[in-house]
Amino acid sequence: MKNSKSIGLIAELNPFHLGHKTYLKNAFNLDKYATFIMALSPNFVQRGEVAIYPKYKRVKDALKNGVDIVVEIPTIFAVQSADIYAKYSLDILNEMMVDEIVFGTESGDTDLFLNKFKNKEFNNPRVDEIIEDLMDKGYSYPYSKAKAIQTITDFYLENPNDILGFEYVKNHQENKYKFKINCYKRDRSESNSSASKIRSKKAKQLDIFNRYNFNSKYFDLLKYILLTKSSIELDEIHLIEEGIQNLFKKNIVETDNMDDFVESCVSKRYSRARIKRTIIHILLNTKKTDAKKYLDNSIPYLRILGFSSKGAKYLRLLEKQGKANIVTRFSAQDNPLLLEELKATALYNFNKNPKQLNKELEKEKRLYPIQK
Numbered sequence: 001m002k003n004s005k006s007i008g009l010i011a012e013l014n015p016f017h018l019g020h021k022t023y024l025k026n027a028f029n030l031d032k033y034a035t036f037i038m039a040l041s042p043n044f045v046q047r048g049e050v051a052i053y054p055k056y057k058r059v060k061d062a063l064k065n066g067v068d069i070v071v072e073i074p075t076i077f078a079v080q081s082a083d084i085y086a087k088y089s090l091d092i093l094n095e096m097m098v099d100e101i102v103f104g105t106e107s108g109d110t111d112l113f114l115n116k117f118k119n120k121e122f123n124n125p126r127v128d129e130i131i132e133d134l135m136d137k138g139y140s141y142p143y144s145k146a147k148a149i150q151t152i153t154d155f156y157l158e159n160p161n162d163i164l165g166f167e168y169v170k171n172h173q174e175n176k177y178k179f180k181i182n183c184y185k186r187d188r189s190e191s192n193s194s195a196s197k198i199r200s201k202k203a204k205q206l207d208i209f210n211r212y213n214f215n216s217k218y219f220d221l222l223k224y225i226l227l228t229k230s231s232i233e234l235d236e237i238h239l240i241e242e243g244i245q246n247l248f249k250k251n252i253v254e255t256d257n258m259d260d261f262v263e264s265c266v267s268k269r270y271s272r273a274r275i276k277r278t279i280i281h282i283l284l285n286t287k288k289t290d291a292k293k294y295l296d297n298s299i300p301y302l303r304i305l306g307f308s309s310k311g312a313k314y315l316r317l318l319e320k321q322g323k324a325n326i327v328t329r330f331s332a333q334d335n336p337l338l339l340e341e342l343k344a345t346a347l348y349n350f351n352k353n354p355k356q357l358n359k360e361l362e363k364e365k366r367l368y369p370i371q372k
Contacts, residue, residue: 005034008098010089012041014051016061024066026184027102035314037069038062039092041078043348046085048276050215056367059306063372068311071096072303074337075344076294079280086167088299095302095324098179103168104186106159113165113183138268217351218283219258225282226252238291239278283347301327301335306370330365
């Protein structure tokens, strides 16, 4: 079908930094003539963070730096645990018919990293037993899984990039995807390569409420929701489990900012990222019934956020094949999940004046796809 190779990427670009340049360089080195397709997180990202820059800026960053097609990872699939995020990100790239995918790890390049997964002990029932035992002791699922795998294989999934890498490989094997996996060892020596460091630096600037977006902006809104909704009502929200809403309702009146509230809720069972993801779904009012409906099925569309001239040619080839439901225009009537993206855009810009808010909502409906 295709005239050249296509290479898949998965990113948040929150924000774009030197590490992403290295990521793209490693992808370009595979085949500079390939079509590069990025699955991009929207305005709320996997670890429960509000994207520091709006989606359209990050799409432009991707296109400016050599990506040919940017495809949206819908919010409901993006703000999830690593295993779910990895599954649907790969599903998107598989539907885009990529030949290879590329990601960075802390543990090593393709051969070194993938060799760790040749050990069949990863599928040993003993892993599940250890996970269950640790969770019974009050530890979180990610910690329990990492410790169980370490016990069986001496491979500890401590870093988020390796955790995601593990999930990419696991899903690749389980779903028997035809595309090839490539990975490279990340270079942590680059002082500006850490997105978290950049976000922390931006957060200390005096004009953050005008220029950047952070979870801290949403504390008062979260407080209002937690105080006005009953525990029964909150129990209808996605990721609310085991009565955690009661802990939230207690701690929200004992703290006066988002960081302190999150820290007050972190425990052996609930990681910081899990708490923050739950907060995002409370703010979005994501119902468990809706989440289950979407997560029990494949992604209903591929929403193109941006493309280059090379990307346009690739999209035309895909459309001729008729295998993928490619969306290039906002039509919530045809794709109800798009309404969730409009809702996410409204939340992302909730503190703006009516004129600015309406402008952002119109952007969500009419700006994409951005053409380079």
